[in-house]
Amino acid sequence: MPSLRGGRRTGSFLGQNERVNPVWTTPHRTAPVDAVVGLPGSKSITARALILAAIADGPSRLIRALRARDTDLMADGLRALGVGIDVAGEDLLVRPMPLRGPADVDAGLAGTVLRFLPSVAALADGAVRFDGDPRLRDRPNAGLIAGLRGAGVRIDDDGRGRAPFTVHGTGRVRGGAVTVDASESSQVVSGLLLAAARFDEGLDLTLSGGVPSMPHVDMTVTTLRAQGVDVTATAGGWRVVPGPIAARDVVVEPDLSNAAPFLGAALVTGGRVTVRDWPQSTTQPGAQLDRLLADMGADVERTPDGLQVTGHGSIRPLVADLGDVGELTPVLAALCALAEGTSRLTGIAHLRGHETDRLQALDEVLTAVGARVEQLPDGLVIEPGPRRAAQLDSYADHRMVMAAAVLGLAIEGVQVADPGAVTKTLPDFVERWAGLLGEPIGAGR
Numbered sequence: 076m077p078s079l080r081g082g083r084r085t086g087s088f089l090g091q092n093e094r095v096n097p098v099w100t101t102p103h104r105t106a107p108v109d110a111v112v113g114l115p116g117s118k119s120i121t122a123r124a125l126i127l128a129a130i131a132d133g134p135s136r137l138i139r140a141l142r143a144r145d146t147d148l149m150a151d152g153l154r155a156l157g158v159g160i161d162v163a164g165e166d167l168l169v170r171p172m173p174l175r176g177p178a179d180v181d182a183g184l185a186g187t188v189l190r191f192l193p194s195v196a197a198l199a200d201g202a203v204r205f206d207g208d209p210r211l212r213d214r215p216n217a218g219l220i221a222g223l224r225g226a227g228v229r230i231d232d233d234g235r236g237r238a239p240f241t242v243h244g245t246g247r248v249r250g251g252a253v254t255v256d257a258s259e260s261s262q263v264v265s266g267l268l269l270a271a272a273r274f275d276e277g278l279d280l281t282l283s284g285g286v287p288s289m290p291h292v293d294m295t296v297t298t299l300r301a302q303g304v305d306v307t308a309t310a311g312g313w314r315v316v317p318g319p320i321a322a323r324d325v326v327v328e329p330d331l332s333n334a335a336p337f338l339g340a341a342l343v344t345g346g347r348v349t350v351r352d353w354p355q356s357t358t359q360p361g362a363q364l365d366r367l368l369a370d371m372g373a374d375v376e377r378t379p380d381g382l383q384v385t386g387h388g389s390i391r392p393l394v395a396d397l398g399d400v401g402e403l404t405p406v407l408a409a410l411c412a413l414a415e416g417t418s419r420l421t422g423i424a425h426l427r428g429h430e431t432d433r434l435q436a437l438d439e440v441l442t443a444v445g446a447r448v449e450q451l452p453d454g455l456v457i458e459p460g461p462r463r464a465a466q467l468d469s470y471a472d473h474r475m476v477m478a479a480a481v482l483g484l485a486i487e488g489v490q491v492a493d494p495g496a497v498t499k500t501l502p503d504f505v506e507r508w509a510g511l512l513g514e515p516i517g518a519g520r
C-alpha cells in the first residue's frame with residue numbers, strides 16, 4: 076500500500092509527524108473515556124479572516140488564529156503578494172499593503188487557498204501562479220476560473236480550470252454580473268464573494284446549479300457583513316456592493332469540525348467528552364454535530380464548559396443527507412461502521428473532489444476493517460461486519476487519519492500510514508488523541 080498517495084507535501088508543517096511516526100498504531104480503548112478537550116481555531120474562519128484582513132482598510136489582529144498547514148499556506152500566499160503578516164503569540168497581525176506580483180503561490184492541498192486567493196491575486200499588479208500538491212491538480216476549480224474571467228480577469232490555465240494556473244493581475248478587477256457553476260464546491264462562491272467589494276462594479280453572482288456546504292457560504296456572508304460589506308441574497312445568488320472593507324480584530328472560534336473525532340470517542344467507548352468553548356451561535360457546520368450525534372444515540376448537552384456528548388456503548392445507524400456538512404463525513408462514516416445497523420449517507424457527491432475521493436477512500440478503509448460498503452453516486456451505504464485489524468492509508472487526508480483513529484478505538488490493531496496528513500488542520504492531533512485517552516493534553520488550546 077503506498078504510504079503517501081498525495082505525494083510531495085510542502086509548507087512549514089512538512090513531514091512533521093511522518094518523520095517520527097511514518098505508521099501510527101492507533102490506540103485501542105474499551106474503557107469509557109471521560110475528558111474535557113480544547114481545540115485550536117477554525118480553519119474556515121481563519122482563512123476568511125486572513126483574506127479580508129489582507130484587503131481591509133487597516134491592520135487587524137486575528138486572535139487564536141489556526142496555525143496549521145492550510146492556514147500557513149494562506150498566510151504565505153498573501154505575504155507573497157506583499158501583505159504584512161506577523162505571528163504574535165497565538166495571534167496573527169495583518170497589515171494590508173499594495174498587492175503586487177509576480178508571485179508563486181503554493182496552495183498545498185488547501186481548497187481554501189486554491190479558491191479564495193485567486194480573487195485577491197487578481198487585485199494585485201502582476202502575474203501570480205498557483206500550484207500545489209499533485210492531488211491539488213485534480214481538485215475541481217473550473218467554476219472559479221470561469222467566474223473570475225466573467226469578472227474581467229485574465230487567467231492562463233490548462234483548459235480545465237485546474238491548477239497550475241496563472242492570474243494576470245492588473246491592480247483592479249471590473250466585476251459585475253457573473254454566472255458560476257459551484258456544484259462541485261461552495262468555495263467557488265466564497266472565493267468570489269470575499270474580494271468582491273474591492274471590484275470596480277462589485278459582483279452580482281448567479282448560480283447555474285446547486286451548491287454544497289451552504290453553511291460555509293453563510294459563514295462567508297456573515298463574515299463580510301461583520302466587516303461592513305453590503306452583501307445581499309438575490310433570487311439566483313448574491314450581490315456585493317463595491318465599497319470599503321472595515322478592518323476588524325477577530326476572535327477565531329475553535330474548529331468544530333475537528334471536534335468530530337473527539338466527540339465520536341464518547342459514542343465508541345460509551346464515555347463522556349466535552350469540547351470547551353463551544354460557541355453559543357456559529358456558522359460553522361461542525362455545530363450540527365449536536366443533532367447528528369444525538370441521532371446516533373448520544374446524549375448531547377451544553378454545560379458551562381462547552382458541548383458535552385455522552386455515549387451509551389452502542390451506536391445507532393445514521394440515515395442523513397450530509398450535503399451541508401460534507402467535511403464531517405469521514406468521522407461519521409467511521410462511527411457508522413461501528414453502529415448497530417445499516418447507515419445511508421447521501422448528498423455528498425462533491426466529496427469525490429476533496430483531499431482525496433473520500434467516497435472511494437472510505438469504501439476502501441471501512442471494507443478493510445470488516446464493514447460492507449456500497450458506493451452510491453452521491454454517498455455511501457455502510458453495513459457493519461465482523462471487525463478486523465488493518466493497515467490503512469491516510470490518502471494525504473487529515474480527516475481520513477481522524478476516521479482511522481475513531482475506528483482504532485474499537486478495533487485493536489488499526490494502523491494508519493502517513494499520519495502527518497493531519498497537519499493540514501490539526502498538527503498535534505496524535506498527541507491530543509493520546510491526551511483524550513488519559514494523558515494530560517495541557518492547559519487550553
Ligand SMILES: O=C(O)C1=C[C@@H](OP(=O)(O)O)[C@@H](O)[C@H](O)C1
Pocket residue numbers: 118119120122186187259260261262265287288291292401402425
Ligand atoms: O469554505 C470553506 O471553508 C469550506 C467549504 C467546504 O468546501 P466544499 O464546498 O468544497 O465541500 C468544506 O468542505 C471545506 O472543508 C471548507
Ligand SMILES: C=C(OP(=O)(O)O)C(=O)O
Pocket residue numbers: 184185186187402429430474500
Ligand atoms: C474539504 C476540506 O478541505 P479543503 O478546504 O481543502 O477543501 C476539509 O477540510 O474537509
